[in-house]
Amino acid sequence: MSKGVSHPLFFVGCMLQILVVSCMNSSPMPVSSEVVLFSTISDTPFRDCICSVETDGSNFQRLLSPKQNRSYLHASGNSLRNVLVVTVEELGPSGQIEVHMYLYHPKDGQWRRLITEEGMEGAGYISPDNSRIAYVFAPASQPKHLRTWIRDLKTDSARKLAGDDNEEGAWDGYLSWRPDGQELVFLRLNLTADGVTSKLMMVSAAGGHSNTILDKPEGIAASCYASDGKRLAILSKSGLEILELESSRRKVIVPLSVLPNVQLVMGSLICSRTQDLIAFSVFNRESKQYELWTVSSDGTALSHIYNQGEKDGKLTVSSFIQK
Amino acid sequence: MKPQFIGRRSFGLTLSLLLLIALLGSGCMAVIMDFPFQRGIRVKTTMNLVDNPTAPNVPIPNVPNFGDMASLRDDLSGTRTGTDTHVQGTTNQFGHSTYPNAITKADWALHVGPSVSPPCFQNTFVEVVPAAGAIFEFFCNV
Numbered sequence: 001m002s003k004g005v006s007h008p009l010f011f012v013g014c015m016l017q018i019l020v021v022s023c024m025n026s027s028p029m030p031v032s033s034e035v036v037l038f039s040t041i042s043d044t045p046f047r048d049c050i051c052s053v054e055t056d057g058s059n060f061q062r063l064l065s066p067k068q069n070r071s072y073l074h075a076s077g078n079s080l081r082n083v084l085v086v087t088v089e090e091l092g093p094s095g096q097i098e099v100h101m102y103l104y105h106p107k108d109g110q111w112r113r114l115i116t117e118e119g120m121e122g123a124g125y126i127s128p129d130n131s132r133i134a135y136v137f138a139p140a141s142q143p144k145h146l147r148t149w150i151r152d153l154k155t156d157s158a159r160k161l162a163g164d165d166n167e168e169g170a171w172d173g174y175l176s177w178r179p180d181g182q183e184l185v186f187l188r189l190n191l192t193a194d195g196v197t198s199k200l201m202m203v204s205a206a207g208g209h210s211n212t213i214l215d216k217p218e219g220i221a222a223s224c225y226a227s228d229g230k231r232l233a234i235l236s237k238s239g240l241e242i243l244e245l246e247s248s249r250r251k252v253i254v255p256l257s258v259l260p261n262v263q264l265v266m267g268s269l270i271c272s273r274t275q276d277l278i279a280f281s282v283f284n285r286e287s288k289q290y291e292l293w294t295v296s297s298d299g300t301a302l303s304h305i306y307n308q309g310e311k312d313g314k315l316t317v318s319s320f321i322q323k
Numbered sequence: 324m325k326p327q328f329i330g331r332r333s334f335g336l337t338l339s340l341l342l343l344i345a346l347l348g349s350g351c352m353a354v355i356m357d358f359p360f361q362r363g364i365r366v367k368t369t370m371n372l373v374d375n376p377t378a379p380n381v382p383i384p385n386v387p388n389f390g391d392m393a394s395l396r397d398d399l400s401g402t403r404t405g406t407d408t409h410v411q412g413t414t415n416q417f418g419h420s421t422y423p424n425a426i427t428k429a430d431w432a433l434h435v436g437p438s439v440s441p442p443c444f445q446n447t448f449v450e451v452v453p454a455a456g457a458i459f460e461f462f463c464n465v
Contacts, residue, residue: 041417042458043457043458044361044362044363044365044455044456044457044458045361045362045363045364045365045421045422045423045456045458046361046362046363046421046423047361069423073417074417089419089421091423095424096412097412097420097421097422097423099415099416099417120384120385120415120416121416122384122415122416122417123416123417136416143385143413144385146384146385146416171384171385171416173416189381191370191383192373194373195370195371195372195373196370196371196372196373196381196383197372197373197374198372198375198381216373216374217374218374219372219373219374219375219378220375221372221375221377221378235378236375237374237375237376237377237378256377262377263377263378263379263380264375264377264378265378265380266372266378266380266381266382
């Protein structure tokens with residue numbers, strides 16, 4: 001045996017090589033150029049964060065980790081190389097907690113407040129061409145009117161979409177852009193004597209009258225446009241359905257019987273704009289885990305890709321996003 | 324000149340350092356983060372979706388809530404945080420009110436509601452807040 005082989009540095013070199021090779025093997029090659037972006041709302045304050053996983057569930061990453069006086073409730077985007085709109089819970093100058101939407105550039109770490117008007121800020125959703133943000137907002141003068149607004153990032157002008165109602169107590173949420181950026185769907189929620197009702201609504205991105213697509217008895221918990229823009233994926237009391245907008249034909253592609261013991265998570269449904277892929281999360285009451293699933297729009301390739309414990313926080317998917 | 328072999332202690336140190344560099348560089352380290360700033364109280368208001376029993380936790384915004392510390396609990400473990408003995412707010416779009424400076428390791432009387440729109444009656448609960456803080460989820464009664 002040569003002297004070099006018995007030298008301690010040779011041993012160190014071998015160890016390093018083994019380690020690096022084993023690590024490379026433990027991280028499979030990415031299966032898609034997109035990752036699933038999701039928020040984790042924790043059981044304790046200031047532990048909410050924005051995370052991502054590959055579409056096969058590998059390579060979990062915490063993109064925005066909470067800080068001492070700041071945590072992250074929701075994020076939406078098209079690419080990690082472009083701007084994201086992030087809803088942040090933070091300690092304000094008065095010592096009170098405030099919720100604000102920010103534009104965040106992951107490349108250079110820059111943050112900028114999206115809106116400066118006083119009011120209640122909710123979740124923001126970036127348009128497919130990155131030029132506009134649709135968001136939920138109630139101005140301070142009308143605190144009960146949480147409605148869908150739109151802001152043009154070029155002109156920095158904002159206006160209320162679907163402002164054609166005076167439903168006191170109703171509020172909007174869980175928006176989704178049509179892939180061509182011309183239309184949005186959202187849920188209009190209302191608290192009644194029996195509980196919360198939800199209507200699936202559609203509105204032009206140019207504004208105007210909003211139309212009801214599915215009314216209260218359908219129990220819609222989330223929706224998103226499929227990549228062709230002609231169909232909607234919806235989470236309803238029947239499970240995951242596909243609704244063809246032109247014919248109003250509906251097809252259950254994942255019945256709830258396939259996912260026993262689960263609870264739906266409000267708004268936790270996203271559709272890829274570049275591939276035939278849908279992602280949604282549910283809470284499994286038996287295992288006490290939040291589960292992240294993907295499926296094709298024809299119901300094939302149903303796959304449970306990721307899960308996290310209840311104590312780690314509520315998992316809500318928000319975007320398919322380019323890496 | 325005789326070759327100098329690394330001493331046993333230096334060797335161990337070098338090996339540890341190289342392993343650490345390799346781990347960080349290869350990206351296979353399981354990052355287990357425990358956030359050191361657990362504190363405060365978060366009040367959460369939710370309610371069932373009427374026509375869909377599988378969607379039970381719809382966050383309810385605009386629900387007023389307030390709380391008063393009832394008594395300190397020195398029998399609980401951990402280090403107490405916060406100085407506020409009274410908290411007050413309205414739930415946001417996510418159905419949350421967060422009070423990071425509420426005193427922990429204490430009993431709190433929390434009141435949720437009433438609100439006319441959305442209509443929630445007032446409810447009062449006495450809860451134990453451990454040192455690390457807590458979240459309390461209230462189902463809105465109408």
